Amino acid sequence: MNNKLLDFCLRLGDTSLILSHRIGEYCSKAPLLEEDLAITNVGLDLLGQAESFLKYAAEIKGNTTADELTFKRKEKEFRCLHLVQTPNTDFAFILSRQFFMDCFHKLLFENLISSKDETISGISKKAIKEVNYHLKRSSEWMTRLGLGTEKSNEKLQVAVDELWMYTDELFIDNETDIFAKENHIGPLSSSLKKDWSELVTPVLENASIKVPENNLFSLKYGKNGFHTEYLGYILAEMQHLPLLYPDAIW
Amino acid sequence: MANDDQGILWEVFLRVKAGRPFKHVGSLHAYDKEMAMKAARDLYTRRNEGNGIWIVKAEDIVSSEASDGEAFFDPSDDKIYRHPTFYKIPEGVKHI
Numbered sequence: 001m002n003n004k005l006l007d008f009c010l011r012l013g014d015t016s017l018i019l020s021h022r023i024g025e026y027c028s029k030a031p032l033l034e035e036d037l038a039i040t041n042v043g044l045d046l047l048g049q050a051e052s053f054l055k056y057a058a059e060i061k062g063n064t065t066a067d068e069l070t071f072k073r074k075e076k077e078f079r080c081l082h083l084v085q086t087p088n089t090d091f092a093f094i095l096s097r098q099f100f101m102d103c104f105h106k107l108l109f110e111n112l113i114s115s116k117d118e119t120i121s122g123i124s125k126k127a128i129k130e131v132n133y134h135l136k137r138s139s140e141w142m143t144r145l146g147l148g149t150e151k152s153n154e155k156l157q158v159a160v161d162e163l164w165m166y167t168d169e170l171f172i173d174n175e176t177d178i179f180a181k182e183n184h185i186g187p188l189s190s191s192l193k194k195d196w197s198e199l200v201t202p203v204l205e206n207a208s209i210k211v212p213e214n215n216l217f218s219l220k221y222g223k224n225g226f227h228t229e230y231l232g233y234i235l236a237e238m239q240h241l242p243l244l245y246p247d248a249i250w
Numbered sequence: 251m252a253n254d255d256q257g258i259l260w261e262v263f264l265r266v267k268a269g270r271p272f273k274h275v276g277s278l279h280a281y282d283k284e285m286a287m288k289a290a291r292d293l294y295t296r297r298n299e300g301n302g303i304w305i306v307k308a309e310d311i312v313s314s315e316a317s318d319g320e321a322f323f324d325p326s327d328d329k330i331y332r333h334p335t336f337y338k339i340p341e342g343v344k345h346i
Contacts, residue, residue, distance in 0.1 A: 032256045034278050034289040041292050133291075140284050 004179035005117070006060045007079060008186060010069070011176065011223050012120075013053030014080035017070060018231070019101060020046035021238055026088050038137065042098065045130040052123040071242035075232050076225045083166040085222065085230045092152070092159035095141045100163065102135035103199040104170050107192045116184040139203045146207025157209055164212040169221045170196065176223070257281040258307060262290045265302035272304050 023043030030036035054066035061069075083101060088094050109131055112124035145156045171193040180186035204211050220226035241248060256279040263272035275294050280286035286305045295303065314322055330336050 032279060034280060034285075034293060038289060038292040041296065137288050140288070144281065144285070 001061060004176050005185065006057055007176045008180050009053050009057040009060060009120070010077075011079040011081075013050045013057055013066075013069075014078045015084055015101075016046040016053065017050035018078075018080040018234060019084035019097075020044070020050055021234055022084065022086075022088060022097075023094075026094060029088075031091060039094070039098075042134050042137070045127075045134065049123065049127045049130070052126075056119050056123070067242075071239045075227055075235055078222070078227065078231065078235070079225065080222050080227075080231070081166075082169050082218070082222045082228050083163065085228045085234065086163060086166060087230060089159070089162075090155065092145060092155040093163065095138055095145065096156065096159040096163050098134065099138040099142050099203070100167055100170075100200065102131060102138050103196055104192065105131045106135050106199070107195050108187070111187045111192070115186055120185065142203050142209070143207045146204070146209045153208060156207070160204065160209055161212050164214075165218075168214065168216055169218070169223065172221055172223070174221075174224055257285070258309070260286040260290070260305045261308050261311060262294055263304040263306070264294060264300035265304075266300050268301070272302065275299070277308060 020043045023039055023046065027040050027043075028036060030039055050070075051066055054069050058064045058066050058069055083097060086093070086097060106128070109124040109128040112120055113128065115121040115124065142156070145152045147153070171190050173188050173190050177186075177188045177190075181188045201211055222228070222231075258279065258281070259277055260280055261277050262275050264275045265272045278286065278289045278293055280289050283305065287303065290303050290305050294300075326332065
């Protein structure tokens, strides 16, 4: 078993999985029906991506399944980024989180298409089409909220400011990144930072949103298995049923 | 967005494939045309229903009034000679 490759797939799978779960929590609560369906569709796309990566992770690990990885792992065994664990504070938070992640996923999957690992490349080829759509949608909403009313601009600025501190983790390298780079499986996370800023900054500026200062928030990261206080609650809800009824099926 | 402002009403038309006519499939609410287009995609095309979308502001559609029904449509009720099938084709006429 290749531990680093497993870790790499878990990071991709878990990040999409937890973001999808957060979006799932929001189902039926969006400000309008059309938006409710649209954001839930994004969540379903992410769940599909998570399933593909976790299936591959299960294959690498051996003797397990994507479901088992999802429902039977402990918090410290998850590798999702902190940003996707943040709560659905309001519509502006949900949209800003999505926008930051869509920009990141776009750059990441564009790169992973040329991965030497055929499975990762295949999943990324399919995912990039979905991500391109997600990004169009979320960047339009950033503009709409930023230039909407004084109140919508203010709420968006608060969300961007609060979530900004979670974005540094996106570009922190650990041993898994170095393994991925050396074996032509994926990029160094740090190599995506400049392009990410170039995607994010013009959208924020056009939306009359001030780009926050880049401050290092934490030295403990989700990709290393250290999580925010939120993840435990997410997993408690997500894993509740399979833990109570281990053999439950649809 | 705490009030009931759901945006304006748009009508959605889909084309099944290139070259086929656009057909009305439903409506939706959105604040602007970009949002309406994306909502149309998300609401009406997730199951391969089509590969082309038109959206039109509902208020831009000029519609006949129900009260005009008698004046507009009833007069054609008893004029079956307006249908080509009313006429007998003389024998020997070709290419029809």
